[in-house]
Amino acid sequence: QQQVKQSPQSLIVQKGGISIINCAYENTAFDYFPWYQQFPGKGPALLIAIRPDVSEKKEGRFTISFNKSAKQFSLHIMDSQPGDSATYFCAASNSGYSTLTFGKGTMLLVSP
Amino acid sequence: KAGVTQTPRYLIKTRGQQVTLSCSPISGHRSVSWYQQTPGQGLQFLFEYFSETQRNKGNFPGRFSGRQFSNSRSEMNVSTLELGDSALYLCASSLGGLVGNQPQHFGDGTRLSIL
Numbered sequence: 001q002q003q004v005k006q007s008p009q010s011l012i013v014q015k016g017g018i019s020i021i022n023c024a025y026e027n028t029a030f031d032y033f034p035w036y037q038q039f040p041g042k043g044p045a046l047l048i049a050i051r052p053d054v055s056e057k058k059e060g061r062f063t064i065s066f067n068k069s070a071k072q073f074s075l076h077i078m079d080s081q082p083g084d085s086a087t088y089f090c091a092a093s094n095s096g097y098s099t100l101t102f103g104k105g106t107m108l109l110v111s112p
Numbered sequence: 113k114a115g116v117t118q119t120p121r122y123l124i125k126t127r128g129q130q131v132t133l134s135c136s137p138i139s140g141h142r143s144v145s146w147y148q149q150t151p152g153q154g155l156q157f158l159f160e161y162f163s164e165t166q167r168n169k170g171n172f173p174g175r176f177s178g179r180q181f182s183n184s185r186s187e188m189n190v191s192t193l194e195l196g197d198s199a200l201y202l203c204a205s206s207l208g209g210l211v212g213n214q215p216q217h218f219g220d221g222t223r224l225s226i227l
Contacts, residue, residue, distance in 0.1 A: 034215070043116070043202050043218035044155070089155065098143055098206060099168050100216060102155040 004092050006103025013110050019077040021106045023090035026071065030092040034100070035064065035075050038087045047088075048075075080110045113139060116205050116219035124225045130191040133222045135203030137184050143167075143208030144186040145216060146178060149200040158201075161186055162208045190224075198226045 005024045013019045023033075031052055036044035050057045050064040050073065057064045063076040077084055087107050091100040117136040125131050137144050145168075146158040157170040161180035178188045184205075190197055200221040206214040 036218075041220070043118075043204075043220045046215050046217060049215065091155075097168055098145060098160050098162075098208065098214070098216065099157045099170070100145075100147075100155075100204075101157070104154045 004090060004101050004103045006090050006106060008106060009104070010107040011109070013080045013108065015080065015082060015110055015112055017080050017110075019080045019084065019108055019110070020074060021088055021090070021108070022072065022074045023092075023103050024070075024072045025092050025101075027092070027094070027101075028071070029094040030101075031095055032093050033064070033066065033073050034091050035062075036089045036091065036102075038089065038105075044089055077108075080108075082110045082112050084108060085110050116203055116217055118201075118203050118219035118222050120222060121220070122223045122225075124227060125193050126227050127193055127195060129193050130189065131193060131224060133188045133190075133201055133203075133224075135186045135188070135205075135219060137186070137203075137205030138217055141205035141207055141217075142184050143206045143214070144180055144184065145204045145206075146186070146188050147202045147204065147218075148172075149202055149221070150198075155202070158188070193226050195226050197224065199224060 034049035035047045038044045061078045066073045087105045090103040119134045143162045145160040160168040164180045175191045180186045202221045204216040204218045206216045
């Protein structure tokens with residue numbers, strides 16, 4: 001089964017700091033890479049997504065960096081806030097399918 | 113615009129029983145996907161329906177099945193429940209169609225507990 005490997009499993013960041021979560025994929029057919037944020041008791045919410053024709057995409061405090069040759073992509077949360085404390089999932093899919101392959105998730109805690 | 117609605121939110125069943133979960137997609141969305149979320153395995157794809165047809169299927173046993181109705185609402189059925197079926201079942205909807213990689217929007221899930 002094609003995998004998406006996500007690290008770290010958990011992360012503690014001080015308020016105002018930068019949170020960085022990394023993902024690596026194997027399937028070179030993947031061409032869509034979304035990030036989801038999940039709070040307890042809620043479903044995953046789409047945060048930001050990138051396609052491999054760009055190396056970086058920024059939306060507010062959230063930035064995706066993409067390295068096609070290394071088959072890696074990462075999420076950066078700038079000026080992290082306690083309200084950002086949640087579980088973050090990276091995912092990948094290819095154009096022919098709607099199936100998302102998810103990483104195992106990163107529990108982020110932003111300390112006040 | 114209303115989001116993806118899943119019912120019921122919680123279910124408790126015993127081994128051997130069967131269960132049906134329901135999902136109402138965002139208005140105008142024609143694709144509905146189902147995922148199973150567990151602490152050990154994370155989020156795993158079950159199947160996807162588009163225009164009442166199963167378009168993709170994950171690696172789950174035949175006890176897991178689904179269907180989609182003409183109004184795009186979808187149901188998922190699990191028969192002969194096992195303890196390992198305890199999980200959060202998530203439904204996601206997207207516009208679907210011929211253009212791939214439409215953003216998928218998730219509901220808050222149905223928490224299924226098997227006793």
